[in-house]
Structures are given as structure tokens and as C-alpha cells.
């Protein structure tokens with residue numbers, strides 16, 4: 422490219438940037454690391470990493486309204502309850518509430534013996550001094566010092582050379598070491614982050630980290646964490662994993678160094694990058710509940726932990742009471758939770774669509790019948806009940822739903838096991854209501870529709886009583902029916918239903934044939950209640966009804982009577998006689 426072409430391109434880029442035009446040519450591809458002997462793709466995550474929550478620091482610094490001390494105490498208690506053993510509690514040198522919170526935890530003895538607090542500081546002596554002041558008297562703590570090492574920050578923020586920036590890191594490490602030595606009653610762990618690591622030339626990042634490790638000398642027993650942050654997520658997760666594997670190979674005293682990941686979610690892959698980074702050799706993970714944090718957030722601890730859980734790996738965190746976790750997070754951060762948030766959103770175990778509902782219903786039944794050792798249910802990667810969720814949310818009905826879903830709701834909520842031949846009839850009614858409403862049809866409304874359209878006795882078709890006598894498999898019967906004028910009919914057949922069909926057929930001069938019949942005990946209400954469903958053909962016109970009664974025979978007969986009564990508007994013969 423000629424110099425003038427380059428100038429032209431440059432000025433085009435400047436103009437585009439100034440105009441804010443939507444033009445991808447402003448951006449360039451992230452450089453790949455040429456790691457051809459990578460081993461991470463073959464690794465499997467078989468145990469939980471060391472977790473560290475940064476909700477109270479990275480999460481907090483990203484809030485419109487940072488948490489008050491009281492909110493921080495609440496969040497800290499939640500994190501402890503969830504099982505976090507390492508918790509970054511803030512940046513004590515940044516603001517008085519941050520300092521006060523650290524003091525409160527220590528002075529009020531709020532830190533359980535098995536929990537270690539962590540604090541963040543820049544590599545500046547007065548801030549490090551203040552940080553140690555905030556930690557006075559603590560049993561154990563991780564002091565996390567950072568400075569930015571990226572090309573952009575070196576050139577544009579700090580105007581410093583690589584050596585000068587490495588000098589900040591080394592000096593910061595020395596200060597931390599010196600201040601710690603002045604407080605020997607605390608068990609100290611040191612942590613260093615080459616902040617904006619993903620914007621840093623990888624060999625330079627290695628150089629800086631190794632200089633810090635050389636100051637701290639973990640080999641002499643001093644625990645050291647090297648945290649490799651995707652401060653801004655800039656690449657696909659596989660590129661990040663290559664970087665982590667490369668770093669793990671090159672760090673001094675690797676056996677003594679805990680390698681930690683701290684990913685952000687700018688490209689929406691924070692969790693994926695952390696997972697691949699763990700496969701690439703990292704030991705520890707920092708993140709925030711529900712992915713709170715700067716910009717698009719930190720890596721979501723809940724998602725990562727539940728991803729492990731769903732693979733049969735003990736996450737060493739307890740999310741059995743998700744509702745409580747959501748409540749505290751919302752109270753402390755004032756941020757809503759998306760209904761489709763992985764694993765914990767309100768709608769993530771809900772199927773509205775018909776084919777999903779049908780598969781879930783059959784799969785749950787299969788799982789139950791076979792008593793499978795492992796959870797394998799269509800569309801439900803885990804059992805929602807593990808997170809304290811009930812099954813009501815699993816199938817909800819709108820116009821996208823199908824007959825299987827409607828049947829599922831009636832069975833789940835009311836113990837009504839619709840026979841298969843009835844599914845379509847009931848679904849048609851619910852579908853119409855859903856289309857008219859243009860929204861969800863709730864369980865109670867579905868039950869009301871079922872009652873109105875199938876169970877309610879049509880006026881004039883109420884069974885008042887019956888007498889049966891059976892001989893040689895033939896039943897002779899008398900039925901008392903509350904028609905316009907109460908009537909008494911007699912009939913005969915194999916069983917009571919056939920006898921009633923016979924009686925009605927002869928009375929009205931129509932041909933009545935029972936084509937489908939089903940009956941079962943309801944598990945809800947009194948034990949003896951039965952539900953019967955009948956499909957009859959009256960002069961070739963099909964009609965369906967159901968009846969519920971404590972006496973099974975009454976339920977059967979009433980279902981038949983109601984089905985015939987429902988056909989009355991469509992069959993001439995039924996209208997002409999009382």
C-alpha cells in the first residue's frame with residue numbers, strides 16, 4: 422500500500438470513528454497465539470476450582486449505587502452461606518465505606534474460620550498502606566495488587582515503557598511484602614494481576630508475572646496467586662485457553678503458584694472462556710453471582726457452578742435455595758435478573774411450546790416409571806426441584822402449546838388423567854381460549870374450561886338415580902333423569918352404560934353407541950371421587966363429556982348422559998322429545 426493510500430485509509434478511519442458510523446473496518450482481528458501443541462482440548466473438568474467471589478468488589482464497583490455497609494454485610498453472609506471460602510470484600514483504600522466494611526467484618530468477628538477475605542489495591546504505596554491498615558487484626562487475608570500491563574494502557578494511560586510498567590508491578594509486590602512482614606500475626610497470601618492481560622503481549626505478561634513471582638518466592642512457603650484477567654474479553658474462548666496454557670507452562674515456580682482466572686463477558690463468553698481456561702490448567706476462578714460486574718459483567722459464578730453440577734461434578738457451592746440467592750442479590754445490587762438467565766431465571770425450566778411439553782410429560786413419566794439412576798429428561802438438563810423450583814413452572818400454556826401440555830397441567834395440578842382420545846377435544850377448547858386471550862392460560866383457567874366444556878351437566882340431563890339388576894351378564898336398569906319433566910327410562914345391555922345407551926336410544930329414537938370410555942380415581946379431593954370420560958356417537962354425531970362423583974357408576978352414567986345431552990343441539994331427534 423502506498424503512503425498516500427495509507428494516509429487516505431487513516432483519515433477514513435478517523436472520519437468513521439468521528440461520525441460513529443457502523444463500519445466494521447474500524448476494528449481489527451485479535452492476534453492468535455500460535456500454540457500448536459496445545460493440550461487443553463482433551464482435558465475434562467472433573468472437580469470444582471477454588472472459588473473466589475468478587476461480588477463485593479468488581480460487582481460493587483460496577484453498580485450505579487455502590488452497596489452500603491449494611492448491604493455488603495448481607496451479601497457477605499449470602500456468599501458464606503453459598504459456600505465461598507475466598508471472598509474479595511472490596512478495595513478498602515478506595516472509599517470510607519469500603520474501609521469501614523473491612524473493619525466491621527474483622528471487629529465484629531463476622532468472618533468464619535474457614536473463610537479468607539481478599540482485598541484489592543493498586544500498586545501505589547499509600548493505597549497499600551491504607552489496605553493493610555484496614556486489615557489490622559485479621560487472621561488470614563489475600564492482598565491482591567494489580568497494575569495494567571496492556572499495550573493500550575502503557576502507551577495511552579501511563580505513557581510508560583514495558584520496563585517502567587514492570588517496575589510498577591515489582592515495586593507493588595515489594596510494598597505488599599514489606600507491609601505484610603510488619604503484620605506477622607496474619608496469614609498472608611499475595612495475589613498479583615497483570616490487569617488488562619488480554620490486551621497485553623503474552624511474552625511480556627509472562628515477564629512481568631515472573632518478576633513478581635521472583636519477589637514473592639512462593640517456593641519458600643508464601644502462597645501466591647497469579648490472576649490472569651480477561652479485563653476486557655477480546656477473543657474467542659479457545660484463544661484465551663491457549664494463552665492460559667502458554668502462561669501455565671512459562672510461569673516460574675508453577676507448582677507453588679495458584680493460577681487464577683478472572684474473565685469478563687464483553688463477547689458473551691465469560692463462562693466459556695473460564696471453562697476452557699480451567700481445562701488449560703488454571704486452578705482458581707474469580708467471578709460474581711449472576712454475572713454482575715463491569716460492563717457486561719464478570720464471569721457468572723452461578724452458571725459455572727451449575728454447569729459443573731449438571732455434569733455430575735460437585736461444585737462445592739450450594740444453590741439449593743435459588744430464590745433466597747436471587748432475593749439477596751436483587752436487594753443488594755438493585756439489578757433485575759433476566760427471566761432467561763441460565764439455570765436460575767424464572768422461565769428457564771418452562772416450556773410453552775407443544776412439542777417440548779409433550780416430550781417433557783412423557784419423559785418425566787418414563788423417568789418416574791423406570792426409576793432411572795441418572796437424570797435424563799427431555800428439555801430439562803437438571804431437575805428444577807434441586808434449586809427449590811416447583812414443577813408448576815415447567816409446563817405453562819399459551820397458543821403455542823399442544824394437547825400434551827394441557828393434559829400435563831390437568832394431571833399435575835388436579836389429578837385428572839385425561840385419556841389419550843380426549844386430549845385433542847380438551848386442547849381445542851384451551852387453544853381457542855389462548856388465541857382469544859393472546860397470552861398465557863393459567864392452570865385454574867384450564868380447569869375452569871375443562872369443567873365448563875366437559876364436566877358441567879347440560880340442563881335437563883341430570884341423573885337423579887338408577888336401579889340395576891344383572892343376570893347372565895345382562896343388566897336391566899331403570900334410570901331417573903331430571904329432564905324438562907322428570908322422566909324414568911328403562912334399558913338393558915352388557916353393563917350399566919350399555920343399558921343407559923339403550924334406554925336413551927329407544928326413548929329418543931336415535932342410535933347411541935359408546936365409542937370411548939375411561940374411568941379412574943382422582944388423587945385430589947376425597948379418595949373415593951372418580952372421574953369418568955365418555956365419547957358417544959348419537960346418530961353418527963360424536964360427543965364427549967366427563968363426570969366426577971364419589972360413586973363410580975354414577976360418574977360413568979352421568980358422563981354418558983352429559984355426552985348425549987351435549988349432542989342435543991346437533992341431533993334433531995334429541996330436541997324433539999322431553
Ligand SMILES: CC(=O)SCCNC(=O)CCNC(=O)[C@H](O)C(C)(C)COP(=O)(O)OP(=O)(O)OC[C@H]1O[C@@H](n2cnc3c(N)ncnc32)[C@H](O)[C@@H]1OP(=O)(O)O
Pocket residue numbers: 479482512514515516542543544545548567568569578579589616652715
Ligand atoms: C479492571 C478493574 O476492575 S481494576 C479495579 C478498578 N477499581 C476501581 O478503580 C475502584 C476503586 N478505585 C478508586 O476509588 C480510585 O481509583 C482510587 C481511590 C483507588 C485511586 O484514586 P485516585 O488516585 O484519586 O485516582 P485514579 O485512580 O484516577 O489514579 C490514577 C493514578 O494512579 C495510577 N494508577 C492507576 N492504576 C494503578 C495501579 N494499578 N498501580 C499503580 N498506579 C496506578 C495512574 O497512573 C494515575 O497516576 P497519575 O495520577 O500519576 O496520572
Ligand SMILES: CC(C)C(=O)C(=O)O
Pocket residue numbers: 479541567614616617648650651652653683685
Ligand atoms: C483487578 C483486575 C483483576 C480486574 O478486576 C480486572 O482485570 O477485571
